[in-house]
Amino acid sequence: MGDPIIQLDHVFKTFQTRSGPVHALDDVSLDFERGDISAVIGQSGAGKSTLVRLINGLEQPTSGTVAVLGTDISRFTERSLRPLRADIGMIFQQFNLFNSRTVYDNIAYPLKLARWSKADERARVTELLSFVGLTERAWTHPDQLSGGQKQRVGIARALATRPTILLADESTSALDPETTSDVLGLLQRINAELGVTVIVITHEMEVVRSIADKVSVLEHGTLIETGPTREIFAHPGSGTTRRFLSTIIGQHPGPRSWPGCAPRIRTPPWSTCPASTPPSSGWPWPSWAASSGSPSGSSTAASSRSAAGPSGNYTVALTGEPDDVADAARRLAAVAGDSNAENSNTEREDA
Amino acid sequence: MDWETLKPVYLDAIWQTLFMSAVTLVVGGILGLVLGIILFATRGGGLLANRPLNLVLNVIVNIVRPIPFIIFMTAIGPLTLKVVGTTIGVAAATFPLCIAATFAMSRIVEQNLVTVDPGVIEAARAMGAGPWRILFDVVAREALGPLVLGYTYVLIAIVDMTAIAGAIGGGGLGQFAIQYGYQRFNWTVTLIAVVTIIIIVQAAQFAGNALARKAMRR
Numbered sequence: 001m002g003d004p005i006i007q008l009d010h011v012f013k014t015f016q017t018r019s020g021p022v023h024a025l026d027d028v029s030l031d032f033e034r035g036d037i038s039a040v041i042g043q044s045g046a047g048k049s050t051l052v053r054l055i056n057g058l059e060q061p062t063s064g065t066v067a068v069l070g071t072d073i074s075r076f077t078e079r080s081l082r083p084l085r086a087d088i089g090m091i092f093q094q095f096n097l098f099n100s101r102t103v104y105d106n107i108a109y110p111l112k113l114a115r116w117s118k119a120d121e122r123a124r125v126t127e128l129l130s131f132v133g134l135t136e137r138a139w140t141h142p143d144q145l146s147g148g149q150k151q152r153v154g155i156a157r158a159l160a161t162r163p164t165i166l167l168a169d170e171s172t173s174a175l176d177p178e179t180t181s182d183v184l185g186l187l188q189r190i191n192a193e194l195g196v197t198v199i200v201i202t203h204e205m206e207v208v209r210s211i212a213d214k215v216s217v218l219e220h221g222t223l224i225e226t227g228p229t230r231e232i233f234a235h236p237g238s239g240t241t242r243r244f245l246s247t248i249i250g251q252h253p254g255p256r257s258w259p260g261c262a263p264r265i266r267t268p269p270w271s272t273c274p275a276s277t278p279p280s281s282g283w284p285w286p287s288w289a290a291s292s293g294s295p296s297g298s299s300t301a302a303s304s305r306s307a308a309g310p311s312g313n314y315t316v317a318l319t320g321e322p323d324d325v326a327d328a329a330r331r332l333a334a335v336a337g338d339s340n341a342e343n344s345n346t347e348r349e350d351a
Numbered sequence: 352m353d354w355e356t357l358k359p360v361y362l363d364a365i366w367q368t369l370f371m372s373a374v375t376l377v378v379g380g381i382l383g384l385v386l387g388i389i390l391f392a393t394r395g396g397g398l399l400a401n402r403p404l405n406l407v408l409n410v411i412v413n414i415v416r417p418i419p420f421i422i423f424m425t426a427i428g429p430l431t432l433k434v435v436g437t438t439i440g441v442a443a444a445t446f447p448l449c450i451a452a453t454f455a456m457s458r459i460v461e462q463n464l465v466t467v468d469p470g471v472i473e474a475a476r477a478m479g480a481g482p483w484r485i486l487f488d489v490v491a492r493e494a495l496g497p498l499v500l501g502y503t504y505v506l507i508a509i510v511d512m513t514a515i516a517g518a519i520g521g522g523g524l525g526q527f528a529i530q531y532g533y534q535r536f537n538w539t540v541t542l543i544a545v546v547t548i549i550i551i552v553q554a555a556q557f558a559g560n561a562l563a564r565k566a567m568r569r
Contacts, residue, residue: 056477078482085479096474100492100566109488110478141568157478167477 004031005165005197006055011064011074013050013221024050025061026221032214037191037198039208039229041244042218048201051218052167055199056088057081069164086114089158089196093170095150097142103153104129104138110160128156132186148179155186159194166190168200172207184210205244209233217241357531357540364517364527365547367441371513371523372551374445376506379452383505386412386453387460388486398472398482398490415454420512423451424519444513444521452509459501463494496567503559507552514548524548 013025024047032038042048053059054066057073066074073084097106107128111121129135132152142150151171158166168187172180188211191198200207208215208229216226219240225232236242386408392398393405418426424447428438435443467490475485491498517525524544532541 058473058476082479082481085477088477090474090477092470092474094468094470096468096470098471098489098493100495109475113478113480113484143568161478 003034005034005069006032006199007065007067008051008054009065009067011051011054011061011066013047013054013059014062023221025054028064028218028221028223030216030223030226032197032199034197035191035195036213037187037200037211038214038216039200039202039212040216040218041202041205041208043203045220046218047221048203048218049169052090052169052199052201055165055167056085056090086110086161087163088165088167089155089161089163090167090169091151091154091158091171093173095142095147095154095174097150097153097157099142102139102141103134103145106142106153107156107160110157114161124160125156128159131159132156146179147175148182151175151179151183152186155183155190159190159196162194163196165197165199168198170201170203173202173204180207181210187211205248208244209248217244360531361527361543364522364524364544368510368513368517368523368525368548368551371441371445371448371516371521372506372509375448375452375509375513376502378449379456379509380502380505382449382453383456384460384491386457387464388491390457390461391464391490392482392486398485412454412457415451416458420447420451421515421519423447424516424521439520441522444516444523448509448512448516451512452505455508456502456505459505460498463497463501464490466497467493496563499559499563499566503556503563506555506559510548510551510555 008028008030011025011028012023015022015024026047028047028051030051040048040051050059054061054074055068057076057078060076061074064074065072068084069087071084073081076084098109101109104125107125108121111124116124125138126135129138132155134149134152134156137145137149137153142153145153154171155166166187171187172183175183184207187198187200190196191211198211200212202208212229214227215229215232217224217232217238217240219238224238225236225241232241233245236245389399390405390408390412393401393408395402395405397405415423424431424444427447427450431438431443431446435446437443471489471493472485475489480488513521513523514525514528515521517523517527518529520526524547528541528544531537532539532544
């Protein structure tokens, strides 16, 4: 399927430390598709920073192969990696700007490395400054910028040589929520307008939710889950993923993002609503379901709107006469269908 | 001895001190920068990590640096004689001065480079910059402000060393103070030499601070 631009095959990475070997990555096999925004999520120490550094050769795997743009780079020397690195931009949590250089010179530095002519360099930097909205700040130094502005300089610098791939290592972790969404919006524009494949490393599910097409979950150096964001959100296969999801449960879709459905999904997700106690208003339980004669049941709901569209879980367990259950299921399906036909997914399991 | 006779000797001594200091600052400064960068780069996990070379250089630097300059200067006398042709005079003093300054400067350079954020070095690597480019373009440049202060510190140590060199035939204000002040019990001459050295040091520190402020933009 697809067109993998980066392929990790049975990658192990072990660091020798004073307190013994540390297995940062433990048999990770993972593909990243061209043109996607892919996220790798994991707690600190899960190995995600090591993983992203394999892609531009800042780290080499202990064993296994890393193929980037069709070339196995896992045994490349530092020298032979240099041309590849011009084709892979990277941004960092702490921005890592050159404080001794102006904003302009920061962005121009990769072009100097690539030996662009002065005229081309000027044109490219000017274009990038306007792309990230920092034209007026060209001649200031990084220490005079806010965190969000610094990261935009970092992004412009990473894009200077028109790379195919952009690696974002915790690029919004040092930013406040509003600035975070600006930077994420910029990453989305880079992906959509410039066709750059973006790999986002993060520990924040919110980042995954807002921009990622695909998500991979790392834990203790092992890949525990990978797939389209919407699927992972709808069917988290592991406790870790569920814990990550639980960090963004407060963010239900507003009425505008999920018409017809949002007002009703105010339940704390993952909690159950026993049908024997009539749900208070606002619970995602149709009023008819609580009336006598209907099947009793319980429901869980979780929802979120990700880059891949709104997604959520609404699980209902019904007990009662088979006909009543079937009727109730049909009516529930209709409700789900009304609210969001495309993304609803009704499964029936007769018990 | 009247001042009219001493004056040309005094002015000559100032000139000699400034000359020795300037040459030592430039030569020792450049060699010290290179040695300091190599010390920094060859450290474990460094850009050009090379443990054996790092160990050897460290041992050499640690042997040379603690030797008091007056002893160092006489100890390398034979080498000075081979290179300069004499062990007396300004040129003969400048040679050991340059060597001592190189080693002193190398440590200060290394110390300042270590403080550069490793993240910035990683960013440069990620852009495809080679190690030598990173060392001069990024690391040395990012550390420029503290480096200028380091150079100022070393310059003052150099002025001090020129005075010591003067005591054993090196010329300059040190020799002036010893020969015409100390040895002739002329406290005025000694005092004049002292005040002159203080003025030179103050001017150097003032200029160094101003340059460092400019480099650091604060």
